[in-house]
Amino acid sequence: MFNRKIFIMLAAISLLFFYACGPKAMAPRAELDTPEHHVAVGNKLLKAGKIDAAFREFNRAKELSPKFSPAYVGLGLVDGFRDNFKNSLKTMKEARKYARGDEQKIAVNVGFMRLYIMGKTNIDINWLKLTEEEFDKAVLISKDVSAPYFYMGLAYKISYKFRQAVDRFSRVLELDNGYIAEADKEYALVQKIERAMPGSKIGKKIALVEKITRADIAALFIEELKVDEIFKKRTPKKFDIAFKSPEKQLETGIYVKILPATDIDDHVLKADIDAVIEIGIKGLQPFPDHTYKPYQTITRAEFAMMIEDILIKLTGVDDLATRFIGSVSLFPDLRNDLPYFNAVMICTTRGIMVAKDLATGEFDAIGPVSGADALLSIRMLKSQL
Structure with missing residues (x-):
C-alpha cells in the first residue's frame, strides 16, 4: 500500500515536471497581439509572396499559443515555399496533432494538399493520390468549405486532368463562400484549355504557361499545328540540277559553316526550334x-506576324501581306501605320485572335501570349489550312 502511494506521488511529480518543461505561452503585448490575428496577417503575407514576414507572424502566433494548430499550418507552408519539404511535413503533422474542431482540422487537410501541390514528386511520386486523400478527409468533415475544392482543382489542373479541375472550380463558385475570384480565373483558363484540346504532352504543359517564349511557340507550331508536315506536303520539292565543277565538289574543309542558332544546343525543345528555323517562319528566325x-517571351503582335506568314506560305495568297494596309483600325490601341497592323487584322478578322479586353476592345499588341490563348489560335488556324 505504502509503495503504491509512493508510485502515485512520483507519477504526479513526473507529470508536473513534464508540463513545466513544455513550451510556455508568451504574454501578449497589445490588444491585437493574439494568435488568431498573427495567423490572419501571416496568411495575407504568404499570399503576397512575403515569406520571411509571414514566418515572423506565424512564429509569433506559436509563441503566444504553443499548441495553436493554425500557426503550425502556416509555418509548414513557409517551409514548403522554401523547398524544405521534410521539415514542412513534420510541422504539418504537429498542426494535425493540435487541431481542435472541424475548422482547424480542415485547415490541416488543406495545408497538406498545398504542400503536395508545391512539392509534387519532390515529396512523393504519388503526390496526387495523397492530395486526393487529404481532400476526401476534408469533405468528409464538411462538403461546404471552398478551400479543399479549390486546391484539388489546382492539383488536377497541373496534372492535366482538366475535366476534373473544371468540376472542382465549379463547386467553389457554387458554394460562393471563399476563393471566388481565384476559382473564377482558374475555371476560365481550364475551360479555354479544354476548348483548345492540346493533343501533345508538351502542348498540355505549355497550356498552363502565362507568358510563352520563342521556344514554346516553336514547339506548339510543330507539335500541335504540325506545320513542318503541312509544309512538306504543300511545298514542291526542289532539286538542284545546276552544273557543278568536279574540282569544286572535291574541295572540303575550306569553309566552316556557322550554325543558324548557337544558343539552343542544350535546350529541351531544340528539335522543334530547328524545325521552325528550317521552315523560315517570320519572327522565329535566328537573330543576326x-x-x-x-x-x-513573345508579344501578341509578334504572334500575329508569325501566323500571317504561315498563312501566306501555305495558302499562296501573297496579297494577304498588304490586304489591310490603309484600312481603318478596329482597335482603339492599334494604329493602322504600325508594321504589325496588317497581321493583327488578318488574324482577328479570321477569328484566329481576339481583342485582349473585350469590354474596351483593346488588342494589347505588346502584351504577352498565354499558352492557352496560343493553343486556341493554333486550333482555329489549323481549321483554315
Missing part, C-alpha cells in the same frame, strides 16, 4: 548574331 533567344 546567330542566337535564337529561346527564353525570350
Whole structure:
C-alpha cells in the first residue's frame, strides 16, 4: 500500500515536471497581439509572396499559443515555399496533432494538399493520390468549405486532368463562400484549355504557361499545328540540277559553316526550334548574331506576324501581306501605320485572335501570349489550312 502511494506521488511529480518543461505561452503585448490575428496577417503575407514576414507572424502566433494548430499550418507552408519539404511535413503533422474542431482540422487537410501541390514528386511520386486523400478527409468533415475544392482543382489542373479541375472550380463558385475570384480565373483558363484540346504532352504543359517564349511557340507550331508536315506536303520539292565543277565538289574543309542558332544546343525543345528555323517562319528566325533567344517571351503582335506568314506560305495568297494596309483600325490601341497592323487584322478578322479586353476592345499588341490563348489560335488556324 505504502509503495503504491509512493508510485502515485512520483507519477504526479513526473507529470508536473513534464508540463513545466513544455513550451510556455508568451504574454501578449497589445490588444491585437493574439494568435488568431498573427495567423490572419501571416496568411495575407504568404499570399503576397512575403515569406520571411509571414514566418515572423506565424512564429509569433506559436509563441503566444504553443499548441495553436493554425500557426503550425502556416509555418509548414513557409517551409514548403522554401523547398524544405521534410521539415514542412513534420510541422504539418504537429498542426494535425493540435487541431481542435472541424475548422482547424480542415485547415490541416488543406495545408497538406498545398504542400503536395508545391512539392509534387519532390515529396512523393504519388503526390496526387495523397492530395486526393487529404481532400476526401476534408469533405468528409464538411462538403461546404471552398478551400479543399479549390486546391484539388489546382492539383488536377497541373496534372492535366482538366475535366476534373473544371468540376472542382465549379463547386467553389457554387458554394460562393471563399476563393471566388481565384476559382473564377482558374475555371476560365481550364475551360479555354479544354476548348483548345492540346493533343501533345508538351502542348498540355505549355497550356498552363502565362507568358510563352520563342521556344514554346516553336514547339506548339510543330507539335500541335504540325506545320513542318503541312509544309512538306504543300511545298514542291526542289532539286538542284545546276552544273557543278568536279574540282569544286572535291574541295572540303575550306569553309566552316556557322550554325543558324548557337544558343539552343542544350535546350529541351531544340528539335522543334530547328524545325521552325528550317521552315523560315517570320519572327522565329535566328537573330543576326546567330542566337535564337529561346527564353525570350513573345508579344501578341509578334504572334500575329508569325501566323500571317504561315498563312501566306501555305495558302499562296501573297496579297494577304498588304490586304489591310490603309484600312481603318478596329482597335482603339492599334494604329493602322504600325508594321504589325496588317497581321493583327488578318488574324482577328479570321477569328484566329481576339481583342485582349473585350469590354474596351483593346488588342494589347505588346502584351504577352498565354499558352492557352496560343493553343486556341493554333486550333482555329489549323481549321483554315
